[in-house]
Amino acid sequence: MDYFADSFLAALRLIFQFDPEVYRIVWTSLDISLTATVFAALFAVPAGVWSASVKFAGKRFLRQSLNALMSMPTVMIGLIFYGLFSRRGPLGDFGLLYTPTAVVVGEAVLIFPLIMNLAMTAVESADPRLLPTLRSLGASPVQQFGLVLSETRLGLLVAIAAGFGRAIGEVGTAMMLGGNIHGLTRTMTTAIALETSKGEFELGLALGTMLLLVAFSVNWLLRSVDRGAG
Amino acid sequence: MKSAYRLEHVTFAYGDKPALTIDHLSVRAGGITALIGPNGAGKSTLLNLLAFLLCPAAGQMYFFGRPVGRAEVLALRRRVGLVAQNPYLLHGSVIDNVELGLRLRGVGKEQRRRGAMDAMARVGLAGFEKRSVKALSGGEKQRVALARALAPEPEVLLFDEPFTYLDQNNVHLVEQAISSYTRKSGKTVVFSTHEQAQGIALADESISLFAGRPVGAPLVNLFPGTLRNGVFDTGKLAIQVPRAPDRGSYLAIDPEEIVLSPEPLNSGLGNSFRGRIIVIAEEAGRARVTVDIGEKLNARITLESLQNLRLGLGTEVWAGFNATAVKVF
Numbered sequence: 001m002d003y004f005a006d007s008f009l010a011a012l013r014l015i016f017q018f019d020p021e022v023y024r025i026v027w028t029s030l031d032i033s034l035t036a037t038v039f040a041a042l043f044a045v046p047a048g049v050w051s052a053s054v055k056f057a058g059k060r061f062l063r064q065s066l067n068a069l070m071s072m073p074t075v076m077i078g079l080i081f082y083g084l085f086s087r088r089g090p091l092g093d094f095g096l097l098y099t100p101t102a103v104v105v106g107e108a109v110l111i112f113p114l115i116m117n118l119a120m121t122a123v124e125s126a127d128p129r130l131l132p133t134l135r136s137l138g139a140s141p142v143q144q145f146g147l148v149l150s151e152t153r154l155g156l157l158v159a160i161a162a163g164f165g166r167a168i169g170e171v172g173t174a175m176m177l178g179g180n181i182h183g184l185t186r187t188m189t190t191a192i193a194l195e196t197s198k199g200e201f202e203l204g205l206a207l208g209t210m211l212l213l214v215a216f217s218v219n220w221l222l223r224s225v226d227r228g229a230g
Numbered sequence: 231m232k233s234a235y236r237l238e239h240v241t242f243a244y245g246d247k248p249a250l251t252i253d254h255l256s257v258r259a260g261g262i263t264a265l266i267g268p269n270g271a272g273k274s275t276l277l278n279l280l281a282f283l284l285c286p287a288a289g290q291m292y293f294f295g296r297p298v299g300r301a302e303v304l305a306l307r308r309r310v311g312l313v314a315q316n317p318y319l320l321h322g323s324v325i326d327n328v329e330l331g332l333r334l335r336g337v338g339k340e341q342r343r344r345g346a347m348d349a350m351a352r353v354g355l356a357g358f359e360k361r362s363v364k365a366l367s368g369g370e371k372q373r374v375a376l377a378r379a380l381a382p383e384p385e386v387l388l389f390d391e392p393f394t395y396l397d398q399n400n401v402h403l404v405e406q407a408i409s410s411y412t413r414k415s416g417k418t419v420v421f422s423t424h425e426q427a428q429g430i431a432l433a434d435e436s437i438s439l440f441a442g443r444p445v446g447a448p449l450v451n452l453f454p455g456t457l458r459n460g461v462f463d464t465g466k467l468a469i470q471v472p473r474a475p476d477r478g479s480y481l482a483i484d485p486e487e488i489v490l491s492p493e494p495l496n497s498g499l500g501n502s503f504r505g506r507i508i509v510i511a512e513e514a515g516r517a518r519v520t521v522d523i524g525e526k527l528n529a530r531i532t533l534e535s536l537q538n539l540r541l542g543l544g545t546e547v548w549a550g551f552n553a554t555a556v557k558v559f
Binding site: 127129130132133135136137138139140143150 | 314317320334379
């Protein structure tokens with residue numbers, strides 16, 4: 001028990017003494033995950049809103065595929081993009097492997113189905129009178145799209161936050177595509193795995209605490225948006 | 231007489247369940263038309279067709295004389311305003327909602343505000359602009375939806391069951407807003423109701439809908455039954471019908487055509503029944519007298535006749551009507 005308590009105190013010390021190593025890793029993590037979330041959301045949210053708003057053949061199949069892809073193991077995405085980005089792979093000439101860009105791409109692809117699926121759910125669970133109301137008020141398809149986005153914004157924010165949560169918390173893709181390079185692609189999760197295996201439990205715990213803090217902050221932010229929407 | 235809408239051989243179905251079958255229907259321009267019918271008669275579906283939110287499965291619709299094509303649906307929707315029975319208000323304030331139709335039509339900010347404030351004043355919502363829609367009562371929400379539909383000054387205002395969820399004060403406000411919209415600007419109003427008296431009192435003309443079809447009879451004194459050899463049997467009454475139609479499982483008797491008398495009726499009326507008065511009520515300036523003749527029969531007579539005939543609750547009377555007052559469908 002002492003071991004755990006001592007490690008925890010040491011971890012807090014690292015955090016509150018603004019240990020540059022800890023904050024560099026936190027920043028790298030936030031940078032990569034936020035970028036991945038923004039890119040994924042840019043495509044996944046419109047795709048989800050559109051798919052939920054119109055009827056088309058294969059919608060059921062799409063939904064089932066998204067459900068399946070949501071639980072895609074992170075190492076599988078890592079493995080696929082490792083194959084694509086490695087020197088001998090089809091995208092090898094770009095030299096992306098072990099760069100933050102590679103991790104951003106991998107994580108964006110990883111969270112795309114999650115955000116799209118939750119966005120579809122958000123729109124589908126909106127009031128069924130919403131679309132007929134907008135149409136009867138003379139909204140063009142583009143205007144309808146904009147107003148549906150605004151009316152379901154809370155559900156869409158939850159979808160994006162869930163995507164961010166998965167991106168910042170995953171380790172498989174970041175490890176395989178980023179290579180855990182110090183100062184470049186070392187994220188909180190890959191660093192926790194590395195430092196703990198090296199016996200640096202304090203640093204691991206400090207990063208774990210920061211990871212939790214980020215998760216709580218996102219949750220808190222969503223709650224305040226929810227209250228604001230009221 | 232110019233018609234706002236004309237529908238020729240129009241049908242509509244939800245999946246394989248037919249909802250509307252209309253051979254011919256026209257809605258007068260510049261007047262108030264009531265769509266009267268019981269729940270499930272197809273009133274809302276018809277209003278949605280008239281609002282261009284649904285497309286007929288077959289047949290042709292004409293809007294102010296021009297055939298309606300699918301390509302111009304957006305432009306047509308912007309000429310019409312629809313207030314749903316249970317309207318949806320978007321998140322935000324009352325003014326956000328009332329301005330929305332104008333905003334979607336690209337109207338500038340100042341003009342938008344003026345139009346919205348004017349529409350709100352017309353439905354008694356002046357001073358409500360900053361209120362959140364979440365804090366409104368049911369009647370207020372209905373009036374916000376009406377103001378929202380009125381603000382862009384549509385050529386046609388469609389209103390689905392405006393009075394169902396309103397209290398008396400709100401009914402009065404909404405009635406006034408509807409009639410002044412037509413009287414002052416010559417716009418067309420179509421509203422649906424399941425209450426015959428309200429429909430007739432407010433409207434210039436009425437269309438009765440039953441089981442998805444317009445029927446040329448007011449839907450009062452509606453009885454199910456079977457037709458055999460020119461006599462319609464409701465199970466309790468045998469009613470003579472005009473020039474026997476081939477088929478029909480419902481019969482309606484126009485309440486205006488029913489004659490009441492304390493003496494037996496020996497004129498040429500085809501149908502005459504003895505009964506007892508069980509309800510007398512004032513309805514839109516006239517008296518509704520319900521007589522129990524085995525079935526409950528509603529007659530509508532003037533208040534003067536009610537007095538002259540000295541009719542009261544429990545009075546034994548004869549109720550008579552001609553076969554022509556009867557409609558079988």
